[in-house]
Amino acid sequence: MIIVTAATGQLGRLVIAGLLKTTPAAQIVAAVRDPAKAADLAAQGVQVRRADYSDPASLDAAFVGATKVLLISSNALGNRVAQHRNVIDAAARAKVGLLAYTSVLHADRSPLGLAGEHRETEAAVRASGLPFSLLRNGWYIENHTGGLGGAVAHGALAGAAGEGRISAAARADYAEAAAAVLASTGPVEQVYELAGDTGFTLAELAAEVSRQTGKTIPFHNLPQADYRAMLIGLGLPAPLADLIADSDAQAAQGALFDDSRILSKLIGHPTISLTAAVEAAL
Known part of the structure; x- marks a missing residue:
């Protein structure tokens, strides 16, 4: 069971579209704050479950049966770390086999003001003890x-x-990369620098x-x-x-x-x- 959080967002919808090309819809869960906004996904056979980053109980319910979870970073600037930790903790309680997180390019050394919350989240992902992939999107x-x-x-x-x-790169390029990592049946890298x-x-x-x-x-x-x-x-x-x-x-x-071109190698075509x-x- 692959869980995609923030699944009705622009990136989340594209990730699910990518997963549907290789994964049965019944094995995909769209975890969303408002299930009413995911009616189109439900119509395609995707499971829709309520999941609010600020509501740990909803996350536990959404992650039942999860084998992989994609944590798409919150857009609540200044509050993202606390929200992300709720998701990470729920994934740890569910004992998922892979936790993927959409971070930022070169997060460990990036001078971008927005990189700080990503670094803190990455640290929490590592501390969870779960197998993980950091999708450092450019x-x-x-x-x-x-x-x-x-x-x-x-x-x-x-x-x-x-x-x-x-x-x-296009949002669709990054989404395709996330879908490829989630759908992989083999080992995946812990860190992908994507651009x-x-x-x-x-x-x-x-x-x-x-x-x-x-x-x-x-x-x-x-x-x-x-x-x-x-x-x-x-x-x-x-x-x-x-x-x-x-x-x-x-x-x-x-x-x-x-200029590593890791993204195009992962998705199998130029960005x-x-x-x-x-x-x-x-």
Whole structure:
């Protein structure tokens, strides 16, 4: 029985779609806070069980019969470690054969502000005594392509990443990797550093958008504080603006670059190209 937590989220749905290609639906459990949102998964034969990261009893009930659990990291910034520990403890009580966790690229040494909670969670995973896999996901290319409509409308792409190369991959690429690890019948690695095949700068992203739209879309590199202020001015909450601006600033120093191509080896094909990602977004 393979349990996928946060299964109605964007990543979770893609992981389950990947698992359904190799694993009988009856052996997959979608663990979700609101089962009503998983009616489409239930219709495909996937078991749907209520599981709230902040409710240990619900996790124990959801993990009955579990052999493998995928812990998809919470989006509750600042509260993630406590929530993750609840999941890890429930997995330990269920004595699962594999606990996989979606961490962040190079979590053990990453300067990203968001890496701290991932490091603490990784430590808890290791301390659980369970067999584990740390899926250290790099940047999602959707983090950049998701806002291209605004960039085209305003005639510029802004950021604070300078000439830093970003080895981003599609959310679907990372989901496929998670599904491959969960469906494996053999041994799996304890740590996977997952990233896109080819890094790009934000200037190169802007150039690709310009090429595909036929409009001149320059990249404006801003100081971190100015970029943060711009994001807040666009309506983002301050904590999220802090995270995005910090991530860009760290990317300028190479924090989001990785050229190991472990991800494409794991999924058996190249990760999404910048051209294809921009085309899909536009």
